[in-house]
Amino acid sequence: MLHDKRAAAREILAQIDMPRGQLNDRSAWTLLALGDLTPDRQWSDTATPVVGITPVIEWIATNYDHRYAPNTRETIRRQTMHQFIEAGLVVYNGDAPGRAVNSPKAGYQLSSEGVSLLRAYGTLGWRDAVEEFLLAKPGLAARYAAERQLEMVPVNIPGGQTIALSPGAHSELIRNIVETFAATHTPGAQLIYVGDTGDKVGFFDEGALAGLGVSVDRHGKLPDVVLHDVRRNWLVLVESVTSHGPVDGKRHDELRKLFGQSNIGLVFVSAFPTRAVMARYLNELAWETEVWVAAAPTHLIHFNGDRFLGPHN
DSSP: OHHHHHHHHHHHHHHTTOOGGGSSHHHHHHHHHHTTOOTTSOGGGOOOOOBOHHHHHHHHHHHHOOOOOGGGHHHHIIIIIHHHHHTTSEEETTTOTTSOTTOTTOOEEEOHHHHHHHHHTTSTTHHHHHHHHHHHHHHHHHHHHHHHHHTSEEEEETTTEEEEEOSSHHHHHHHHIIIIIHHHHSTTOEEEEEEETTTEEEEEOHHHHHHTTOOOOTTSOOOSEEEEETTTTEEEEEEEOSSSOOOBHHHHHHHHHHTTTSOSEEEEEEEESSHHHHHTTTTTBOSSEEEEETTSTTOOEEESSSSSSSOOO
């Protein structure tokens, strides 16, 4: 019974022309998990839960006694889920496209077309369902990508360009940092880097950073925003804090080491949307750092030191 369901899932994937790399047990188990198709359920009972990668792994182990190691998460994400999305079989945050990528509720869900396809398996309408899916398939991924793009957070950066960050409060605060903090407290500063919870990198001028004598791994733990205050020759390192991640003692040391290759002055800033959010982190903030609150953009709070907004050597 267990293997019959797995074989059927593989057949479905083959029928809709999924690439060879997804015609395997990993993708079959994942498809069953997305439809909550336990061994005793019929294909007509296909459900539409929103599930993350770890819950998928746990579901497979519980219902089909097939266990994947925790480090398999990225393989399932990159070698199965991404292709399911591209095929229009699955949507990311389908129940709430505007949900932040790093939200604990974020997850994957069968698309309406995917549900219709699976529910038709084993019925007289199966061939028609496959043909309908294949006819719609070329446009599904583009449609879902367009819907997702509408929810992105646009950020105006110097030079008249606009970048788009993943939806969520974290990205909204990053937009305020780039558009308001920089203009108010580091006018004329050159934008070096903007992080993104979804793609990790929203903007990165690696050449400009290298010109300052700093070389960093783009996959390293960079701050959310890096600005070069050209007039004062400072690197202003800003963390966007909505649910975690202020410049505490540990992060202060990490950033000093990461950018310590150059003699340029380093300024550390924790940015918060409101003073209420800031209050939750007061005990964690490192000395010799700055605090900026988006709700009061013209003000800065300085944690000790002999000068206001400047590097401390």
